[in-house]
């Protein structure tokens with residue numbers, strides 16, 4: 595399943611590309627989005643805060659039509675101080691929006707990774723694979 599919690603950790607694996615310019619993969623031609631219900635787990639959400647690249651997540655969420663995340667990310671040095679409201683918003687964005695059909699495009703090499711039936715095809719041609 596392609597959810598933002600996964601996409602926020604993905605950078606283009608091509609050997610032509612390097613972090614940070616190969617991140618985040620942009621959503622394009624998204625033809626099918628699904629909303630799923632995921633159980634809210636406050637402890638998990640506080641734990642995940644430090645692993646999120648906030649501005650990349652905001653950008654990707656906006657590409658999927660969700661503009662609920664505030665511009666200013668939470669203070670990850672104080673995860674216990676982050677409001678429940680923000681955690682719930684983040685929970686929805688990270689875990690409940692599923693891209694079922696569409697494309698993810700590398701911002702550097704523009705390789706297109708297709709998503710079909712919720713499964714991303716991250717395969718590259720042989721010459722593109724980082725050795």
Ligand SMILES: [Zn+2]
Nearest residue numbers: 606611700703
């Ligand atoms: Zn790339």
